[in-house]
Amino acid sequence: MSITDEILIAYQKKLGQRIKEVREGKELSQLDVASICDYDKTTISRIENGRTNITLKTLVTLALAMEVDISQLFEFKD
Amino acid sequence: MSITDEILIAYQKKLGQRIKEVREGKELSQLDVASICDYDKTTISRIENGRTNITLKTLVTLALAMEVDISQLFEFKD
């Protein structure tokens, strides 16, 4: 486990929290977002809990589903 | 090739251009960044040319190497 890996996991968690925050702000359930994205709810849960090294494609899909800019998903502290 | 895929590829290209812009602003070559990240220069070239669905880990690594916030990498139009 390198330092970069630790930073990555911390970042995954913060991004997941931010995605959850945006989702809840739009009053959407994980299942709502999953269904709009045509993802399984498992995927949304994994992302919000910082258990995945998310790809740009997934970020684009989530941002479209929640009607926000991707840059807004990166608007968090640290 | 779905509409989402087309949006993704357009996004990959814009992000790649933005990464290149930031790198050149710091007067770094692709090889410089690759060496700091411990990546092969092939990887940097693929990313800047929008040929890869980049992961968060790679974004974190590039941002650390170029000493910018990840959010700055998403600061481009559209």
Added chain:
DNA sequence: GAAAGGGTAAACATGTATGTCAACTTTATA
């Protein structure tokens, strides 16, 4: 011309994100 630096590209291996399903917990509501 030759050599070196910067960038691009194809091919293959490996690791892992996501797809998918099943089972579980938690919370709310009746």
Added chain:
DNA sequence: TATAAAGTTGACATACATGTTTACCCTTTC
């Protein structure tokens, strides 16, 4: 209690990002 909705987790399959090597194209500089 029980019923349902929301969320979590584990397991396995598939697709693809990245690691790596090799080879190539441009410039520039000698």
